[in-house]
Amino acid sequence: MTKKMKHGFYIEELHIGMSREVTHTVSEQDVDDFARISGDYNPLHMDEEYAKTTPFGGRIAHGALTASYISAILGNDLPGPGAVFTTLELKFRAPVRIGDTVVAKAMVEQINVRRRRVVLDVRCMVGDVVIAKGKAGVMVDARPTTET
Numbered sequence: 001m002t003k004k005m006k007h008g009f010y011i012e013e014l015h016i017g018m019s020r021e022v023t024h025t026v027s028e029q030d031v032d033d034f035a036r037i038s039g040d041y042n043p044l045h046m047d048e049e050y051a052k053t054t055p056f057g058g059r060i061a062h063g064a065l066t067a068s069y070i071s072a073i074l075g076n077d078l079p080g081p082g083a084v085f086t087t088l089e090l091k092f093r094a095p096v097r098i099g100d101t102v103v104a105k106a107m108v109e110q111i112n113v114r115r116r117r118v119v120l121d122v123r124c125m126v127g128d129v130v131i132a133k134g135k136a137g138v139m140v141d142a143r144p145t146t147e148t
Contacts, residue, residue, distance in 0.1 A: 006080075006081050007081055008076075008081045008082050008083055011111065011118070011140040011142050014111055014118060015111070016111065018078060019078070020073050020106055022069055022073055023102070024102050024104070025102075026061050026098055027098065031046070031059070031061050031065065031098060034061075042062075044060060045059060045062055047059070059098060060095035061095070061096040061097065063132070066092075066104075066132055067124075069102055069124060070136060071085060073122075078106055082140070083139065083140050083141070084138065084139040085138055086138060086139050088122075088134065088135075088137075089134045089136075090122070090132050090134035093131055095131070096124075096126060096131055102131070103125045104122070104124045105124075105125070106121070109135070116141065117138070117139060117140070119135055119137055119138075120135065120136045120137075120138065121135060122134055122136045
């Protein structure tokens with residue numbers, strides 16, 4: 001018996017302005033796990049005493065951890081399962097600290113049906129502060145044709 005997997009939106013189902021968001025409160029465990037998985041043990045992320053000596057005045061989360069919340073939207077919700085994340089251009093504007101609640105948002109900005117490519121405007125916010133923003137590119141499946 002074959003298990004049918006959920007598929008996200010097909011290119012023909014997308015429209016400009018569609019959007020999704022996810023919310024995540026960053027924990028010390030998240031930062032520790034991300035360091036372990038990525039191998040990035042920069043003391044700015046891991047050592048409070050060191051981080052206090054930096055312009056940030058304390059530990060901050062990895063920027064790539066924040067960017068991963070965008071990946072979660074693209075892979076799970078918009079366009080969702082079956083989509084392939086191809087590009088990310090992201091500018092970090094402010095730090096994320098342990099305990100901050102990050103709202104990541106993605107909105108369809110461009111659709112190229114022929115090439116099966118979508119560009120999304122992406123951003124992450126803590127409260128009213130945009131901490132990261134940019135563009136993400138995704139390859140999206142066309143709806144399969146059925147033979148009769």
